Structure formats: C-alpha cells, structure tokens
Amino acid sequence: MIEYKILLSIQTNEFYSFFDNMTIASITFLAWTSAVIAALLAVTTIIFSQFNERLIHRVNDISKEIQALMSKRENHQLIIEKINEIIYLNANKKVYKSTLYYFFFLSYLSGGLWVLSGIGYILDQVNISSGDLTVIVLAIFAIFLTFFGLPIILFQFNRNPALKVDNKNRTSLSNLISYFNSITRISNELIIKDYIQPTLNFTISLSGKLMISSNQQVPISNVTYIFECVGKSNSKQIIKLKSNSAKKYNEYKVKPLNKNENNFEGLYNIIKSSTYQNLYVFSPKGEAIATYKLWISSDSENKISLNIHEYFNMSPDSYIIKALTTKKWLHVFQAENKQNEYKLIKVK
Known part of the structure; x- marks a missing residue:
C-alpha cells in the first residue's frame, strides 16, 4: 500500500512537472501551426461535403433513370451501363477512406495538443480570475468539439449508399439484388x-x-x-x-x-x-x-x-x-x- 502511494505521488509530480515546464512559447508556436492545419481541415471538409452531395444527387438521378427504363422494359444494355456508372461513381473508396483516416488523425492530434496547451496555460497563471478561467475552459471545450467532433460528422457522410461498393470497386450479388428491389419489383x-x-x-x-x-x-x-x-x-x-x-x-x-x-x-x-x-x-x-x-x-x-x-x-x-x-x-x-x-x- 505504501509503495502504491509512493508510485502515485511520483506520477502526480511528473504530471504537474510536465505542465509546469510548459511556456507561452510552445503555445504561440502551436497557434502558428494550427492556423495552417485549420485551413487545410476546412478545405478538406468542404471538398468532402461537396463530393458526397454531388455523388448522392447523381446516384439518385441514375436510379430514377433505371426505374423509368425498367418500367418501360427498354433495352437491358443501357441499364447495365448505368449500373456500372454507379459503381464507377462509388469507386476509389480506398483513396477516400485513406484521406478520411488522415483527416481523422490530424484533427485528433491538433485537438489533443490544444487541450494540453490549454491546461498548461491555466496552470501557468499565478492569479487567474473566475471569469478568465471560465472563458479559457469554454474555449478549450469549443476547440475539443471542433477537432474531435468534425471527423465523426464526416464519417457519417454516405454511410448508406444506394449501391454498396467495396474497396476493389465491386459490388456483391446480395447488394445488387437489394438495390434493384429498392427501386422496383424484380426476381x-x-x-x-x-x-x-x-x-x-x-x-x-x-x-x-x-x-x-x-x-x-x-x-x-x-x-x-x-x-x-x-x-x-x-x-x-x-x-x-x-x-x-x-x-x-x-x-x-x-x-x-x-x-x-x-x-x-x-x-x-x-x-x-x-x-x-x-x-x-x-x-x-x-x-x-x-x-x-x-x-x-x-x-x-x-x-x-x-x-x-x-x-x-x-x-x-x-x-x-x-x-x-x-x-x-x-x-x-x-x-x-x-x-x-x-x-x-x-x-x-
């Protein structure tokens, strides 16, 4: 029990020592780099949102065209071409997911650094008013929500596509059957x-x-x-x-x-x-x-x-x-x- 208390005391001292040695210089440097990172994250978010919006609209339009062709019992080859177009639009999932994971890592890393810097900044202040403390804590919380919440939102984009395509640009027979059944009745x-x-x-x-x-x-x-x-x-x-x-x-x-x-x-x-x-x-x-x-x-x-x-x-x-x-x-x-x-x- 005594050894546990000693170990806990050492770890606590190391924790406070880490933040005690943190200076304004590191926080200032983090602010410089974060400006670039935040700009990149913003651009990436816009690209992802526009890409998914256009993808969803185009796939929905093609599905309506397929439904109209099937109701008129028109040539199968045209429907096949439109199915392959949907698969093509959903292709390159491997690149899409790799970019998304990179965004996820960069955003979480930036958020974690800002949370640590915020705690170090609070501990570095000798006399801090309750008002300043409240503003700083809320600012840290806002940064936390931005950097940690945004990747989660992006992961929700196009989670349920009309026709699921795997990383090798294929669809399974069961997915294709489900897609056809979603737009018309067919055996x-x-x-x-x-x-x-x-x-x-x-x-x-x-x-x-x-x-x-x-x-x-x-x-x-x-x-x-x-x-x-x-x-x-x-x-x-x-x-x-x-x-x-x-x-x-x-x-x-x-x-x-x-x-x-x-x-x-x-x-x-x-x-x-x-x-x-x-x-x-x-x-x-x-x-x-x-x-x-x-x-x-x-x-x-x-x-x-x-x-x-x-x-x-x-x-x-x-x-x-x-x-x-x-x-x-x-x-x-x-x-x-x-x-x-x-x-x-x-x-x-």
Whole structure:
C-alpha cells in the first residue's frame, strides 16, 4: 500500500512537472501551426461535403433513370451501363477512406495538443480570475468539439449508399439484388439473367491448349457459378468459378492433375458436343440462388460460349454439391464412374 502511494505521488509530480515546464512559447508556436492545419481541415471538409452531395444527387438521378427504363422494359444494355456508372461513381473508396483516416488523425492530434496547451496555460497563471478561467475552459471545450467532433460528422457522410461498393470497386450479388428491389419489383433470376449475364467461353489452340474465360456485365463478388455440360451416358463436365475479381472479364489456363495429359482437344470436343448445359448460381454460404438452362454459341471451330437461355427450377444433384465443396475447379465425370480433375489458373 505504501509503495502504491509512493508510485502515485511520483506520477502526480511528473504530471504537474510536465505542465509546469510548459511556456507561452510552445503555445504561440502551436497557434502558428494550427492556423495552417485549420485551413487545410476546412478545405478538406468542404471538398468532402461537396463530393458526397454531388455523388448522392447523381446516384439518385441514375436510379430514377433505371426505374423509368425498367418500367418501360427498354433495352437491358443501357441499364447495365448505368449500373456500372454507379459503381464507377462509388469507386476509389480506398483513396477516400485513406484521406478520411488522415483527416481523422490530424484533427485528433491538433485537438489533443490544444487541450494540453490549454491546461498548461491555466496552470501557468499565478492569479487567474473566475471569469478568465471560465472563458479559457469554454474555449478549450469549443476547440475539443471542433477537432474531435468534425471527423465523426464526416464519417457519417454516405454511410448508406444506394449501391454498396467495396474497396476493389465491386459490388456483391446480395447488394445488387437489394438495390434493384429498392427501386422496383424484380426476381433474383431476372437480375442475374438480364443484367449480370454470366457467360463462359472455351478456346482451343492448334497445339491442344485449352483456355477458359468468364465474362459478366457487372463486377460481382461473393457468388459462385457452376456450369454443367451433360453428354451421352450422363457424362458430365462441371466448371466452378468464384466471382471475386474487380474485372468483368477473366481468363484461366487449364492445368491437369495428371502431368502426362497435355492435350485438351478431346475435352473441348466433349463440351462442344454435350447434349444440354446448365448453370447453378450459389451464395457464399452454399445456398442455391438460381438455376438456368444454357445454349452454346460458336464463333469459330476453336471457340464456343455458354450463355443463359432461360430460368428453370431444378435442385443441384450430388455431382454439383461435390464440385461446390471441393477446391478443384473443373471436374469431368464419365459414365464408368471415372473422374478427372483439373485446376484453373487465372491469367493476369
């Protein structure tokens, strides 16, 4: 107990010594620097407020345009362009947040310095009237509210945007669905079919190398696509893709687990000649969101594309569930219960 009192006494003496050694010179210098800092904070506040105001107004205007287009059932491509414009307007969040954190740090540092200087100034006065003390304390409190309250206010700007975009300039499927539902009534199946439009392309080279590319009209994250090609004797080719890229177009190289396999022309022909094709869309939790029948289009002999044809209600079978839970991306199930697995390596 005695040791605690001694330690407390030492800390108290050091506290008073710190303020006792503070002079008017440091407070004067702080006043000089604060004039520059306060000007910068004021300019930053104006920029932030104008930026957010214009952003909110523009996004609201685009949302009204989208609502009008959807009510008239006009072309989907124009709506897709406006959705991507909203994502673009909400882009560069990383820079925005970094600037905001810098503002937060500078404002709190300045506020803390002024509070310490104010306490030191009061303690430096030998005889101070109650009126002077009241004015000084209120001035310190005003500075405290300014420097500590302003960042909190700025953090409230655009906290609930119409369409949430992450730091990689993507939106999640759930956010996109919520956005559409906020302006009109539309099913999840139509949102994916008409406005995301996921497609899968296969290109075979003369040397037998197989390239797979995926494309979607809106950069979507937190969704898994499973493409299924079913051929004769119920043989299946299953391709699983997780959409987490900020790009709408991605390319992949096919890598076999069997090192002796280096020609994929047979696999390409099997997919090309498959009897029917399906697409399953899953949430990050593995919940089925929508299923579609696909159709194959071909630009040339060495390139085919899988495109959404129509929505149909079908529960995924055991093959799809197995592909969903494994880390392998491409599976070939043959009639004799033989299975080949491949990896897909993203091309940068």
